[in-house]
Amino acid sequence: MPRAAASSDRRQTFFSRLLEEHARVFFFSLGKLWQNPAGTLLTALVIGITLALPAGLHALINNVDKLSYSWEGAAQSSLFLKDSVSAERGKDLARELNARPGVARTTYISRDQALAEFRKLSGFGEALDILDNNPLPAVITVTPMHKQSRDEINALVTDLSNLPEVDMAKLDQKWLERLYGIIDLLQRGVMVIAVLLSLAVIVTVANTIRLDIQARREEIIVMKLIGAPNSFIRRPFLYTGLWYGFTGSVVALIFVGVGMAALTGPVQNLAGLYESNFSLSGLSFFAVLQVFGAGIVLGWLGAFLTVSRHLSKIEPH
CATH class of the missing domain: 3.30.70.3040 (Alpha-Beta Plaits)
Structure with missing residues (x-):
């Protein structure tokens, strides 16, 4: 019984230390970005613009789909x-x-x-x-x-x-079937664009993290000299990529919201001419979560790929 209790205490101590380490790195990486607001904002803008394009197209296609759905009564x-x-x-x-x-x-x-x-x-x-x-x-x-x-x-x-x-x-409803076909084609096109722009986000984050690694090269060498494992050195960069993805997602949602707000007035005026009460709707809650998830995952993935590649090349002599 004492051995089981000691083993349980060790596991709790290990997980508590691991949690404390992740919390420390979480806020440490955020502080690093806060110290360089211009560079952080520039990277977030690039990622935000890249994510805003497929998100905005997705919102517009959903509105067209909703409009065609309301036209089904005319069939x-x-x-x-x-x-x-x-x-x-x-x-x-x-x-x-x-x-x-x-x-x-x-x-x-x-x-x-x-x-x-x-x-x-x-x-x-x-x-x-x-x-x-x-x-x-x-x-x-x-x-x-x-x-x-x-x-x-x-x-x-x-x-x-x-x-x-x-x-x-x-x-x-032949005209409605044609509209459905166009919508399906546009949805496929948005998927292709989203995949290509996802690669652009990964490359953007990877290049930014690579520059950060080069700037902290001496610091990394010192950490390796005192026995720090690669997982310990890698962790701050991974959280940095996560923060880049998160801030880029926020910027993307702001861009999409501003764009939809700018189109609301003209769309309502056009709908009024056709005696319709149609109005634009923004991204759904699930779509917002998808934007955040995509930004965070792509940012983390870009950081992971570049750190795994460049960290092994930095060795103390």
Whole structure:
């Protein structure tokens, strides 16, 4: 029992010392950066601009996606009824479909109404007068409920097209599908840009840490002479890279916030012209955490790579 207690005390002492050492280096590295505010700010600005570009593009694409999502209500399905379907049956069918799950509303357009609308919009009124019969079918327009996926809307249209009274069903959302394709392409492009700019952040931090290592070369040699391990020497530089990534993330979020604020007014004015209440939204809480996580990880990684490379080249003679 005494041996177990002694072993437990040693483990607690080890972890407490390790925690104290990390806390000391944590604040020591922050103090080093505070002593050189100009250089720290310049590095943070470079990292912030690099991180702000993909973050800002991500926010804009999310707003476009949200806008297209609100346009899904404009995606209507037109059910062209067979000529044998009477007007009474067409109205009853419209009411039946209106009570169907996934359907927001339906509108029945008779053959006479369809002809009158076509006559008004086409400008071929005199030419239509020579026709013996009305060639236009009755139509039921079906508006799907909001917040449905594209697959659910397509499944609904497929079911409606199989009704015995329906001759043909057409979904009027080809333009929306094209918009979705453009959004998917832009999202892939942002991912590629984010990867390339992540490499730029790593290179920026690595170069800054390399200069710091060269400036503290004599100090590192002295620490190695008195027996300091590489892990002890490496630790302050790793925390420095972490701080660079953190401050760069703060700068990036400031840039994104300022950019979104600058676009809010013009976007609201444009939305007002189309009688829409759409407004820009900034980065979500999860996206903000992603920016901080990316900055910290990339800063630490850049410091780790350059310290591991250059520290082994500095040896006392």
